[in-house]
Amino acid sequence: MTINELAQKSVQYRRNILKYIVGANAGHTGGSLSCIDILNVLYNYVLNVSPGTAKSPDRDRYIQSKGHTVEALYVVLADKGFFPESDLETLCKYKSHYIGHPTKKVAGVEQNTGSLGHGLPLSVGTAISAKLDEKPFRVFTLLGDGELPEGSNWEAALLAPQYRLDNLCAIVDKNGLQITAPTADVCSTDPLDKKFEAFGWAVRQVDGHDFQALVDAFDALPFEPGKPSLIIANTVKGKGVSYMENQLKWHHGVPNKEQYEQALAELKE
Amino acid sequence: MGEVSVVTDKKAQANLDVFSNTLQELASTDRQILVVTSDSRGSGKLVPFGQKYPAQHIEIGIAEQNLVGVAAGLASTGKKVFAVSPACFLTARSFEQIKTDVAYSDNPVKLVGISAGVSYGALGSTHHSLHDFAALRAVHNLIIVAPADNFETEQAIRLAAETEHPIYLRFGKKAMPLLSEENQQFEFGKGRIVHEGDDLVLIATGETVYPALQAARQLESIHGIRATVVSMHTIKPLDYNLLATVAAKGCPILTVEEHSVFGGLGEACASFLIQNGFRNKFKIMGIPDEYTVTGSQVEIFNHYGLSDSGIAEEGLKLINK
Numbered sequence: 001m002t003i004n005e006l007a008q009k010s011v012q013y014r015r016n017i018l019k020y021i022v023g024a025n026a027g028h029t030g031g032s033l034s035c036i037d038i039l040n041v042l043y044n045y046v047l048n049v050s051p052g053t054a055k056s057p058d059r060d061r062y063i064q065s066k067g068h069t070v071e072a073l074y075v076v077l078a079d080k081g082f083f084p085e086s087d088l089e090t091l092c093k094y095k096s097h098y099i100g101h102p103t104k105k106v107a108g109v110e111q112n113t114g115s116l117g118h119g120l121p122l123s124v125g126t127a128i129s130a131k132l133d134e135k136p137f138r139v140f141t142l143l144g145d146g147e148l149p150e151g152s153n154w155e156a157a158l159l160a161p162q163y164r165l166d167n168l169c170a171i172v173d174k175n176g177l178q179i180t181a182p183t184a185d186v187c188s189t190d191p192l193d194k195k196f197e198a199f200g201w202a203v204r205q206v207d208g209h210d211f212q213a214l215v216d217a218f219d220a221l222p223f224e225p226g227k228p229s230l231i232i233a234n235t236v237k238g239k240g241v242s243y244m245e246n247q248l249k250w251h252h253g254v255p256n257k258e259q260y261e262q263a264l265a266e267l268k269e
Numbered sequence: 270m271g272e273v274s275v276v277t278d279k280k281a282q283a284n285l286d287v288f289s290n291t292l293q294e295l296a297s298t299d300r301q302i303l304v305v306t307s308d309s310r311g312s313g314k315l316v317p318f319g320q321k322y323p324a325q326h327i328e329i330g331i332a333e334q335n336l337v338g339v340a341a342g343l344a345s346t347g348k349k350v351f352a353v354s355p356a357c358f359l360t361a362r363s364f365e366q367i368k369t370d371v372a373y374s375d376n377p378v379k380l381v382g383i384s385a386g387v388s389y390g391a392l393g394s395t396h397h398s399l400h401d402f403a404a405l406r407a408v409h410n411l412i413i414v415a416p417a418d419n420f421e422t423e424q425a426i427r428l429a430a431e432t433e434h435p436i437y438l439r440f441g442k443k444a445m446p447l448l449s450e451e452n453q454q455f456e457f458g459k460g461r462i463v464h465e466g467d468d469l470v471l472i473a474t475g476e477t478v479y480p481a482l483q484a485a486r487q488l489e490s491i492h493g494i495r496a497t498v499v500s501m502h503t504i505k506p507l508d509y510n511l512l513a514t515v516a517a518k519g520c521p522i523l524t525v526e527e528h529s530v531f532g533g534l535g536e537a538c539a540s541f542l543i544q545n546g547f548r549n550k551f552k553i554m555g556i557p558d559e560y561t562v563t564g565s566q567v568e569i570f571n572h573y574g575l576s577d578s579g580i581a582e583e584g585l586k587l588i589n590k
Contacts, residue, residue: 057347104374104375110345111341111345111370111376112369112370112373112374113369114369115365115369117334118365118366118369118370120338121334121335121337121338121339121341121342121366122338122341122345122370123342124335124338124339124342125338125340125341125343125344126342126343126346127342128327128339128342128343129342129343129346129347129348132303132348133346151334152335152338152366155330155332155334155335156335156338156339158330158332159329159330159335159339162330
């Protein structure tokens with residue numbers, strides 16, 4: 001997929017995220033809009049997984065640690081054909097599998113997440129397995145910057161270099177906001193690159209909405225042989241909808257009819 | 270209260286030794302078997318395993334949350350993963366990883382809680398696991414097993430290796446003699462009768478089954494009272510059929526466990542019995558809800574009456590109540 005095609009996809013994905021959040025009257029709007037370009041590049045450019053290979057032992061794994069922005073994952077999986085997009089009309093409805101955090105009952109979802117700080121340890125275990133069996137698959141996990149104070153992240157961050165997991169890539173969706181306040185005002189994890197480098201990771205920073213920069217970063221994996229890779233993706237919470245960008249209240253705000261129409265007007269293909 | 274009898278059976282091994290030996294045997298023909306430890310290979314008697322099968326031993330360091338999260342990731346790829354750590358840390362420090370990464374995600378990790386209960390007696394409450402049955406019973410999709418003797422332990426490990434869903438195995442440190450030559454049936458969810466009688470029912474689990482059996486022998490030889498003794502090795506799913514069968518005798522039921530009297534085997538049995546119309550006299554023996562007395566495992570057992578004659582005394586009291 002070309003850079004231009006990726007950009008077009010993201011417009012469609014953002015419109016769908018809002019459509020289904022409005023339909024459900026629930027969802028993590030701001031974070032879904034900050035990470036969607038990363039998910040777009042992963043599923044349309046990087047990962048060797050498709051509905052036909054969803055159970056293949058050699059498929060690449062994507063584990064979403066920041067489970068609450070599941071709407072972004074759902075619209076991408078629907079677009080890739082893992083399930084009919086119309087299923088998302090049941091988002092957060094009684095007895096629907098399409099609940100507010102990823103579960104394996106939804107085709108294409110690798111692990112149940114939702115409690116924070118779980119994606120990295122799961123990914124480290126999965127990557128160790130690939131190393132043990134000399135399998136070619138890679139493991140990708142998406143973390144939010146707000147979840148980084150969870151101690152389990154740092155336990156896993158210590159272990160990944162020990163096993164020389166250069167088949168592991170963690171991406172931090174660094175949108176700088178969490179439910180209470182700017183992340184830097186709650187429990188700052190800066191300088192994030194230096195912390196991970198000190199732990200033995202190879203780190204790159206990119207603009208998480210620049211498709212060429214994302215593609216180049218993923219193309220460069222592993223950043224150093226024998227080391228796990230971290231991509232710090234600097235993003236904007238609520239990206240693409242002017243009144244949502246960098247606004248705390250859109251962490252899980254749902255647009256009203258007027259706001260929804262304005263958002264669609266801004267998100268033109 | 271009387272004392273726990275000294276084990277004289279020379280063949281009796283600690284269940285932990287049986288665990289280590291059985292796992293080595295399984296690993297010799299199955300490369301998918303993995304042991305994951307959190308600096309716990311020594312406590313888990315797994316040093317020989319690591320020496321023989323280094324490629325099948327993953328060391329995590331002292332980080333129990335990561336132990337369970339990594340184990341779940343490994344298990345998701347088809348590995349037969351035994352995650353081994355002292356029961357006190359495994360089931361408390363990593364409780365959320367057990368709930369979410371293992372049980373909810375249905376990653377078939379075999380969680381092995383070693384030196385469980387008050388095995389680490391004198392090390393104090395930080396090292397006791399008297400909460401694990403209670404905490405884990407409330408987690409959906411987890412089999413909970415506390416084998417009593419070497420036979421049950423070996424069978425449990427062999428079955429666990431082939432079980433495609435999460436399981437928690439709980440082992441102590443003490444040498445455990447064989448409970449029964451006759452009854453060599455073992456299946457998860459099926460209690461094992463190791464002594465028969467119609468005057469009293471003793472339902473025990475793990476390392477309390479042996480003193481319960483000794484109590485039954487005392488009651489018979491001294492008082493002519495015949496007791497049924499059940500090794501209820503599987504706490505969940507509990508063997509409701511067997512419970513109904515023994516309760517139908519109408520005699521008193523005494524449960525015995527190396528666990529808090531809250532939320533463990535006893536309350537699981539009581540819940541079933543009361544909701545199904547059984548009104549047998551009933552008592553739960555275990556560790557009471559207090560700061561646990563200090564001392565060795567044997568001293569703690571003796572203090573709380575979890576000994577041969579302590580259990581026999583409670584049985585008599587219940588019969589005469």
